[in-house]
Amino acid sequence: MPPQIKxxxxxxxxxxxxxxVARHFLVPKSFGEFGHYRGLSLAENQALTPKYAGQKxxxxxxxxxxxxxxxxxxxxxxxxxxxxxxxxxxNSTDSILPxxxxxxxxxxxxCHTKNAARKAGNIVQVIVAEHNPGQKCIExxxxxxxxxxxx
Numbered sequence: 153m154p155p156q157i158k159x160x161x162x163x164x165x166x167x168x169x170x171x172x173v174a175r176h177f178l179v180p181k182s183f184g185e186f187g188h189y190r191g192l193s194l195a196e197n198q199a200l201t202p203k204y205a206g207q208k209x210x211x212x213x214x215x216x217x218x219x220x221x222x223x224x225x226x227x228x229x230x231x232x233x234x235x236x237x238x239x240x241x242x243n244s245t246d247s248i249l250p251x252x253x254x255x256x257x258x259x260x261x262x263c264h265t266k267n268a269a270r271k272a273g274n275i276v277q278v279i280v281a282e283h284n285p286g287q288k289c290i291e292x293x294x295x296x297x298x299x300x301x302x303x
Contacts, residue, residue, distance in 0.1 A: 203237035206230075210238060221296040225276070234259075234295065260289040 185191030210231040211218045221227055232238050236252045254260070257280060266277040276298075284292065 203239050204232050205238040205242040206232075209242045217296055220294075224297050224299065226295065226298065254295075255288055255290055257287075257289055260295075 180190050180192065182191035182193075183189070207218075207230050214231075217231075221229075234254055238251060241249045241251050261280045263275055264278055264280070266279050270277065289295075
């Protein structure tokens with residue numbers, strides 16, 4: 153047997169050995185307990201602290217905003233989609249903990265930038281660089297009632 157083959161076989165054996173050593177340390181103990189899943193993933197997720205309050209919690213104090221957006225295109229968008237997780241705001245004893253209010257174009261552009269992969273009729277899409285450049289979206293559009301002209 154040529155010496156190159158012996159060296160190549162030795163190198164393969166080392167790589168295979170390293171693979172099994174790495175796999176031993178990197179694969180969680182509960183992996184494979186329920187098929188191709190980590191058995192402890194459910195318990196780990198249950199142990200996480202919730203951060204979202206839910207739409208009903210927002211409506212309890214801000215029914216006027218819910219009423220304003222309910223007949224409009226954003227009616228199915230949860231408040232926390234735009235304003236961020238609200239559980240800390242709801243649970244704060246003084247109710248002063250502020251929620252995030254997005255004001256920059258880049259935020260609206262996440263959903264409303266023209267995107268060929270997105271179905272055209274579902275979401276109003278604009279070319280952000282051409283649509284009122286230099287202005288914030290909220291200067292012309294109320295996110296809770298986007299079709300009402302603010303100007």
